[in-house]
Amino acid sequence: MSAASTHVRQAARGRILIVEDTRDTRALLKAVFEAEGYEVLEAADGIEAVEVALAELPDAIIMDMSLPRLDGHTAVKLIRREPALRSTPVIACTAHNQWEWRGKSIVAGCDAFITKPIDFAQLRSVLAQLLARRRAS
Numbered sequence: 716m717s718a719a720s721t722h723v724r725q726a727a728r729g730r731i732l733i734v735e736d737t738r739d740t741r742a743l744l745k746a747v748f749e750a751e752g753y754e755v756l757e758a759a760d761g762i763e764a765v766e767v768a769l770a771e772l773p774d775a776i777i778m779d780m781s782l783p784r785l786d787g788h789t790a791v792k793l794i795r796r797e798p799a800l801r802s803t804p805v806i807a808c809t810a811h812n813q814w815e816w817r818g819k820s821i822v823a824g825c826d827a828f829i830t831k832p833i834d835f836a837q838l839r840s841v842l843a844q845l846l847a848r849r850r851a852s
Contacts, residue, residue, distance in 0.1 A: 728751065728752035728753045728754075729753055729754070729773075729775065729846060730753065730754040730755075730756060730771065730773045730774050730775075731748055731754070731755055731756065731773060731774065731775050731776070731777060731842070732755075732756040732757070732758060732764065732767055732768055732771065732773040732775070732776045732777070733745060733748070733755055733756070733757050733758070733777050734757075734758045734759075734760075734761070734763075734764040734776065734777065734779055734782065734787065734790070735757075735758075735759070735777075735779045736759050736779060736782050736783055737779075740779075740831075740833075741757055741759065744777065744833075745757060747835060751839070756771050756773055759783075760782050760783045760784040760785065761784055761785025761787060761789060761790035762784045762785045762790075764776075764778065764782070764785075764787075764790045764794070765785070765790050765793045765794055768794045768797070768800060768803075769794070769800070772799050772800065772803075774804075774846060774849070775803060775804045775805070775806070775842060775845060775846055775849075776791075776794070776803060776804070776805045776806070777806045777808050777838070777842075778790065778791060778805055778806065778807055778808065778825065779808055780807055780808075780809040780811060780816065780820060781809060781810070787809070787820075787823075788819055788820065788823040791805055791807075791823040791824045791825055792823050792824060794824070795823075795824040802849055802852070804826045804827070804842070804845035804846060804848075804849055805824060805825045805826055805827075806825065806826065806827045806828070806829055806838070806841060806842065806845070807820035807825040807827065807828045807829065808829045808830075808833065808838070809828075809830065809831060810830065810831040811830075812830045816828075826845055827845060829841060
């Protein structure tokens with residue numbers, strides 16, 4: 716398959732912004748979703764996440780909540796201020812499994828909450844459901 720046809724296939728699945736400060740985790744998430752046909756954008760901290768989201772308008776965002784420079788909750792709040800991103804699905808993906816983190820993530824504007832270590836079947840399922848819901852509306 717040529718590079719051009721791969722890009723077309725990826726664009727057909729959608730563009731995902733992966734926000735994760737741990738390089739290995741970010742690389743793993745990127746590899747998984749690119750293999751499934753998504754175009755993957757990356758950010759390593761909260762400020763970069765906001766910048767990339769505003770510039771690229773991804774179809775979905777997978778957001779770590781514990782990030783340098785700007786935490787994930789604040790980044791999501793800033794992203795949600797942009798009208799073009801208000802309906803973009805955001806999945807909180809964090810090692811913090813306490814209920815207050817779930818609540819804080821939902822209040823910030825996340826649509827779903829996944830804990831680490833990542834259950835990739837669950838993450839794929841949640842992402843597919845959120846994207847389908849967005850496309851249907």
